[in-house]
Amino acid sequence: MNVTDTILARRSVRSYLPEPVAKQLVLSLLESAVHAPSAMNTQPWLFAVVQDGARLKRWSDMAKQRLLQSAKDDAELGRYASLLRDESFNIFYDASTLIVIAGAQRSRFSQADCWLAAENVMLSARAAGLGSCCIGFALDLLNSSELKAELHMPSDAEVAAAVVVGYARDVPAPLVRAAPKVTAWLREVESTAPHGRTEDSYAREHPAGFLATRAAPPAGERAGHPSSHDDPGFGAFGQRRLVEGDRELTLATPLPEELVARLTAVKE
Numbered sequence: 360m361n362v363t364d365t366i367l368a369r370r371s372v373r374s375y376l377p378e379p380v381a382k383q384l385v386l387s388l389l390e391s392a393v394h395a396p397s398a399m400n401t402q403p404w405l406f407a408v409v410q411d412g413a414r415l416k417r418w419s420d421m422a423k424q425r426l427l428q429s430a431k432d433d434a435e436l437g438r439y440a441s442l443l444r445d446e447s448f449n450i451f452y453d454a455s456t457l458i459v460i461a462g463a464q465r466s467r468f469s470q471a472d473c474w475l476a477a478e479n480v481m482l483s484a485r486a487a488g489l490g491s492c493c494i495g496f497a498l499d500l501l502n503s504s505e506l507k508a509e510l511h512m513p514s515d516a517e518v519a520a521a522v523v524v525g526y527a528r529d530v531p532a533p534l535v536r537a538a539p540k541v542t543a544w545l546r547e548v549e550s551t552a553p554h555g556r557t558e559d560s561y562a563r564e565h566p567a568g569f570l571a572t573r574a575a576p577p578a579g580e581r582a583g584h585p586s587s588h589d590d591p592g593f594g595a596f597g598q599r600r601l602v603e604g605d606r607e608l609t610l611a612t613p614l615p616e617e618l619v620a621r622l623t624a625v626k627e
């Protein structure tokens with residue numbers, strides 16, 4: 360599964376098997392997380408891992424109480440009131456593992472950095488055969504001083520993202536998304552690429568040319584993959600590197616037809 364396949368296949372999973380996720384596999388997800396970009400490379404993230412069903416159930420009940428309080432003055436949240444009153448509803452969906460991602464201190468971009476790390480966790484989880492789901496419902500509770508203390512987070516840390524991962528009981532079908540709403544595509548008219556070819560001619564020849572992707576190793580191998588330091592690199596997955604003028608491009612494996620059609624449609 361290459362990275363585009365993984366992106367297209369990821370869905371929020373809301374039903375999990377009780378099987379625990381092995382420590383090495385959780386560590387490999389955290390390794391993916393810290394490879395996310397961060398503003399000025401600050402890498403502001405802290406992580407807490409919770410693999411304790413009774414504790415998650417207790418936190419779910421606490422979170423639901425808080426959310427119901429807030430729902431009184433919040434119409435959007437109010438739509439979930441009956442779900443939140445349902446005793447059988449666990450906001451963590453009985454997943455075996457919760458990964459909490461916090462900015463060590465609140466800063467201008469720390470939330471964005473943490474969410475990029477969260478997306479890496481979810482994509483790597485999908486590639487490793489795990490389901491995942493963001494749990495926004497937990498954020499208010501996780502930011503309370505009581506919970507931050509329980510998670511051994513500094514008091515000035517800000518919990519930005521919470522993601523459950525686990526073995527899916529049901530995997531939802533791929534979701535059809537609305538096409539990208541491109542409000543503008545501002546370009547220099549007839550800008551010339553190296554060798555006298557226009558950017559347009561290059562794009563026609565290589566519709567997916569600027570995407571660097573590689574096939575993910577099979578789930579089994581990945582599960583035991585302790586860190587990206589052992590990664591054999593892009594070349595090992597049969598990519599073509601092209602040099603054009605002063606640019607080095609990594610030509611991707613073909614994208615799914617549907618996506619290429621959509622990209623072309625937007626370009627036109």
Ligand SMILES: Cc1cc2nc3c(=O)[nH]c(=O)nc-3n(C[C@H](O)[C@H](O)[C@H](O)COP(=O)(O)O)c2cc1C
Binds near residue numbers: 369494
């Ligand atoms: C910031 C954020 C918070 C979310 N919080 C919850 C949540 O508390 N509970 C839940 O079931 N899903 C939550 N989701 C998942 C979204 O509902 C889901 O991503 C969306 O419906 C699209 O479906 P997909 O992830 O399967 O593509 C959250 C997603 C994001 C990005």
